Amino acid sequence: MQTIYNTLTRQKESFTTIEPGKVRLYSCGPTVYDYYHIGNARTFTVFDMVYRWLTATGYQVNYVRNITDIDDKIIERANANGETMQALTERMAAAMFEDSDRLKLLRPVHSPRATQYIDAMLDIIRMLEEKGVAYRGANGDVYYAVREFPEYGKLSRKNLDDLRAGERVAVASDKRDPLDFVLWKAAKPHEPKWPSIFGDGRPGWHIECSAMCREVLGEQIDIHGGGWDLQFPHHENEIAQSEGVYPKGQAKPFARYWMHCAFLNFDSEKMSKSLGNFFTLREVLNKLDAVQGGETVRFFLMRGHYRSEINYTWDTLEDARQTLLGFYIALKDVPPADVALDWNDPYAKRFRAALEDDFDTPAALAVLHELRREINRSGSKELAGLLRALGGTIGLLQDAPEAFVRGAKDSGSLDVDALVQERIDAKKSKNFARADEIRKQLDAAGIVLEDKPGGLTEWRRK
Ligand SMILES: [Zn+2]
Structure with missing residues (x-):
């Protein structure tokens, strides 16, 4: 109810x-x-x-x-x-x-x-x-x-x-x-x-x-x-x-x-034009990654109960991005099965109970965290499907995981895909010095490499 x-x-x-x-x-x-x-x-x-x-x-x-x-x-x-x-x-x-x-x-x-x-x-x-x-x-x-x-x-x-x-x-x-x-x-x-x-x-x-x-x-x-x-x-x-x-x-x-x-505060202060901490959504989004930014702000806003004041700083936004990224990494690693939402599932039941309790989004997100841990542990595609379906009921986790984890942030002149391929080739020809050099270069550009079985390498934003 x-x-x-x-x-x-x-x-x-x-x-x-x-x-x-x-x-x-x-x-x-x-x-x-x-x-x-x-x-x-x-x-x-x-x-x-x-x-x-x-x-x-x-x-x-x-x-x-x-x-x-x-x-x-x-x-x-x-x-x-x-x-x-x-x-x-x-x-x-x-x-x-x-x-x-x-x-x-x-x-x-x-x-x-x-x-x-x-x-x-x-x-x-x-x-x-x-x-x-x-x-x-x-x-x-x-x-x-x-x-x-x-x-x-x-x-x-x-x-x-x-x-x-x-x-x-x-x-x-x-x-x-x-x-x-x-x-x-x-x-x-x-x-x-x-x-x-x-x-x-x-x-x-x-x-x-x-x-x-x-x-x-x-x-x-x-x-x-x-x-x-x-x-x-x-x-x-x-x-x-x-x-x-x-x-x-x-x-x-x-x-x-x-x-x-309730209000949204910046650095624990009420936002006002005179304090210089008055931001339009557009200004905030323009400072964030074009692919990840919108859902990052949305996810950040939902981490607080709607009747509680929440405090926003660039650090809390980055923390929200990292957490959201964790969900998308789980969905990338365990591709979700296309499941119909079953409200009798124990996770779904608790998620629903949280939102039915005056839209308690922090409690609902806590259930999604548990679900993510279980997906990481078990690799269950059905649970990944459930995570995606539950997220969808409040407008989260609907992007393609591959695209989300890579983000859009300008990598300067780096052609990431080409460098990743060059590193794979370097490793095959046992040129480990070059492979390591490329890994460091990408790391400096904020890109994390994940070596997968079968010689595959995936990459994402830090
Ligand atoms: Zn009105």
Whole structure:
């Protein structure tokens, strides 16, 4: 039985779905004004894992990850670049998919773009106004009246009075309450705008997700996910919007399970632009081997439980690469048999139990380690097949082992295959000095040789 830690109840709960066998999964996607950050990569990888795992255990998962293509940062960046918002967001959305492919993220079933759901957003804002939870400010903006939604704060467990005490009241604010948030922003010069019954303008950020959820998945969804920092105010506001459209006291719960992924730290510090430790996924991948890098980052991210902060340094990434390499070496040495995944196998059973326990990937990976040791010991092709099949349920170990262990790192001018052959020939003609010289030359280039029975030599990256 799958369990999920629900942020809303602060408890691990049994997972049941609205429709039997079907999962409506929404996770907040990127704002496409720049390449995405390694911290976002963690969140996307976690929900990719959830998507793959639930699918592997028999659910039909409708996985939606939105694209925010209208927002202050996008407008600023497009203006600074002297390009249109559309040109910027098209380019960055394409780059987002490219980077995600390198990380081996499956494409979500739907990747809706906010600007294509403006009418749906306006519908919700109109319903909120009718229910008396949205109002028009004198400045033309439309706000959400948090005091009209008594459950405001239920996700983040924040108390409105405490929040107000911490809020400096903006001078000349058109808000009735400093915590009210904007649903629709009145048009300003040099900003994109859409016509509406509230006047020309553009949507606030929070309303985007409520609208895309409702349009693509329906009024109620099973799992809503995102990064830890989105709990407040973003997800709190999504709840207020999505549940605020119903008559008072008759609200249907918007999302049944809220999942939040913890932070990724660099060298034990929070990442920030000012500390200079803020990396895009692209920067990280470009420093790693082109063949091994994507899965190395993915494997590294899965070594931590999604609710635990994890620390990343270049050393921890290298350690992840070495461990992953160990799995691929095992699969290279013992070619996997093509087996159907049997959940009654003892290894498979324990692997499944780990992931069913709130997606405990570290415990699941520990089972794969044991399995690898057993494969190295027994040379069982069936167990190698099982290792590959289990890895596949969370998007690991699907590359061709030969290609993975060799990697792609530029070997300078070395023609590795030719040198390996020359060494074999040198050994045959008893020219051991030359054979040794070649081995040292390749070793210096980061290449390990493995002599196999029958005079064969295989090679891989260190
Ligand atoms: Zn969102």
